[in-house]
Amino acid sequence: MPQYLVLIYSDEREWERAGPEISEMVLKEHRDFQERNAGTVLGGNALEPTSTATSLRKEPNGAFAITDAPFAETKEALGGYYLIEAADLDEALAVAKQVPAPFGGVEVRPVMIFHRST
Amino acid sequence: MAEAHRREWGFVLAATVRVTRDIDAAEECVQDAYARALSSWRQSGVPAKPGAWLTTVARRRAIDLMRRRATEKRAMPALAGKALPVEPVDGGPDAVPDDRLRLIFTCCHPALSTEAQVALTLRLLCGVTTSEVARAFLVTEATMAARITRAKKKIAGAGIPFRVPPPAQLAARTDAVLTVVHLLFTTGHTAPAGEDLVRRDLVERALDLARMLRALLPQDPDVAGLLALLLLTDARRPARTTGNGQLVLLADQDRSAWDQGEIAEGTGLLRESLARRPPGRFALMAAVAAVHAESPTWEATDWAEIVGLYDVLMKIWPSPVVALNRAVAIGFADGPVAGLAQLDTLTAEPQLASYSYAASARADLLRRLGRFSEARLSYEEALMLSENQVEREFLLGRLRELP
Numbered sequence: 001m002p003q004y005l006v007l008i009y010s011d012e013r014e015w016e017r018a019g020p021e022i023s024e025m026v027l028k029e030h031r032d033f034q035e036r037n038a039g040t041v042l043g044g045n046a047l048e049p050t051s052t053a054t055s056l057r058k059e060p061n062g063a064f065a066i067t068d069a070p071f072a073e074t075k076e077a078l079g080g081y082y083l084i085e086a087a088d089l090d091e092a093l094a095v096a097k098q099v100p101a102p103f104g105g106v107e108v109r110p111v112m113i114f115h116r117s118t
Numbered sequence: 119m120a121e122a123h124r125r126e127w128g129f130v131l132a133a134t135v136r137v138t139r140d141i142d143a144a145e146e147c148v149q150d151a152y153a154r155a156l157s158s159w160r161q162s163g164v165p166a167k168p169g170a171w172l173t174t175v176a177r178r179r180a181i182d183l184m185r186r187r188a189t190e191k192r193a194m195p196a197l198a199g200k201a202l203p204v205e206p207v208d209g210g211p212d213a214v215p216d217d218r219l220r221l222i223f224t225c226c227h228p229a230l231s232t233e234a235q236v237a238l239t240l241r242l243l244c245g246v247t248t249s250e251v252a253r254a255f256l257v258t259e260a261t262m263a264a265r266i267t268r269a270k271k272k273i274a275g276a277g278i279p280f281r282v283p284p285p286a287q288l289a290a291r292t293d294a295v296l297t298v299v300h301l302l303f304t305t306g307h308t309a310p311a312g313e314d315l316v317r318r319d320l321v322e323r324a325l326d327l328a329r330m331l332r333a334l335l336p337q338d339p340d341v342a343g344l345l346a347l348l349l350l351t352d353a354r355r356p357a358r359t360t361g362n363g364q365l366v367l368l369a370d371q372d373r374s375a376w377d378q379g380e381i382a383e384g385t386g387l388l389r390e391s392l393a394r395r396p397p398g399r400f401a402l403m404a405a406v407a408a409v410h411a412e413s414p415t416w417e418a419t420d421w422a423e424i425v426g427l428y429d430v431l432m433k434i435w436p437s438p439v440v441a442l443n444r445a446v447a448i449g450f451a452d453g454p455v456a457g458l459a460q461l462d463t464l465t466a467e468p469q470l471a472s473y474s475y476a477a478s479a480r481a482d483l484l485r486r487l488g489r490f491s492e493a494r495l496s497y498e499e500a501l502m503l504s505e506n507q508v509e510r511e512f513l514l515g516r517l518r519e520l521p
Binding site: 002004086087088089090092093108110 | 227229275276277278279283287
């Protein structure tokens with residue numbers, strides 16, 4: 001069955017402003033989501049904030065440029081993901097709409113299937 | 119042959135997509151079938167059911183193509199979702215199901231941009247060539263080809279299913295389809311640029327699609343509402359331009375030239391569409407068109423009723439364009455001072471800033487109030503924003519008439 005990655009984006013400053021009670025509530029919403037969609041969710045994780053990110057880019061001379069920052073600076077940063085199974089985009093979107101994503105939203109991307117060439 | 123092309127393309131393509139589950143492969147097979155029709159029909163004449171003939175040939179070709187690809191073990195970008203049962207080709211011409219509904223819902227999926235939805239619908243359901251679609255939307259053929267290719271890749275890559283949406287989503291998804299058809303109609307009814315006021319080819323395509331939807335979704339009041347709107351609006355087409363192609367305002371149109379057949383049909387559909395509570399936006403817009411259609415003269419127009427309809431429309435569809443139309447109606451119901459006051463509440467709307475009708479509506483109200491120097495400025499603004507030659511000539515005429 002096709003797989004989709006649901007990427008959760010949110011404004012980190014809004015999260016900080018929200019405080020621990022909101023975080024607890026959203027965490028519970030995630031647990032509820034996972035229970036409700038147990039057959040569909042193959043995996044997922046929350047990520048530590050972008051302040052903990054390290055980016056690598058290989059330079060023409062072969063050396064690596066290391067940056068103390070996420071790869072792209074955006075208003076909403078990648079905060080977590082779910083890997084789900086869904087027969088088609090409509091099913092994937094129906095699941096994605098249930099993912100708790102305050103202060104931002106989600107991106108739904110199909111996982112690439114590689115065919116062995118003959 | 120051109121008739122068959124226009125009428126049958128969508129039906130044949132949709133039936134073939136059901137077999138190939140790949141839009142590009144289906145298009146190839148359909149083009150093939152049309153090529154064969156050209157030579158075969160020249161000799162033996164057009165068959166009684168050209169659609170069935172073309173579908174049979176296209177699907178046979180498709181089945182061959184699929185068999186060959188299976189043996190080549192090539193990965194096919196198949197349309198997502200459960201494979202639909204395919205009746206054997208010898209099931210006879212009447213056994214072909216109508217897959218156009220599936221196809222139009224696929225083309226108008228919300229995961230595609232509006233411009234992609236419109237382009238795909240024209241290309242796949244109406245069989246309009248890429249270069250003609252490009253011309254309709256004022257982009258180069260290369261741009262349009264890229265847009266269509268990208269949209270097809272999105273459909274295959276993201277897994278947009280080839281099906282009619284389930285009941286829970288049907289209303290919202292149908293609205294998206296109706297929006298696309300309406301956009302096609304308005305683009306054709308008053309062309310945004312070019313030498314003609316009306317692009318008849320787009321208008322005809324939009325009407326074809328609206329009729330197709332009506333035939334395939336006969337219980338849907340919003341579909342009835344859209345067809346009613348298109349018919350009641352199109353009924354005025356014969357009177358909208360003079361012999362020289364000049365614009366004639368609604369106020370000055372020869373109402374005896376209005377198409378009474380379309381008005382009768384539209385009015386009947388309107389009654390059906392208003393049965394839904396609350397009424398949909400297309401039904402309400404159709405109701406406004408019906409007030410005009412039923413009014414024997416401009417002077418007899420029931421503007422109070424039109425304002426009332428716009429009031430209801432604003433509640434369910436509060437768009438700046440609706441607000442603008444309402445302000446214009448108030449200008450006729452309660453006089454230009456009231457109309458201008460309404461229009462003034464909309465000056466901050468960014469969507470109207472580049473909309474030439476906002477400027478020309480203001481110009482007209484100012485003109486009627488005798489505020490000629492201000493009217494002149496607004497007409498000039500409207501001219502700057504309009505790229506349609508016929509409308510520009512009309513605006514220039516108004517400018518010249520100002521004392």
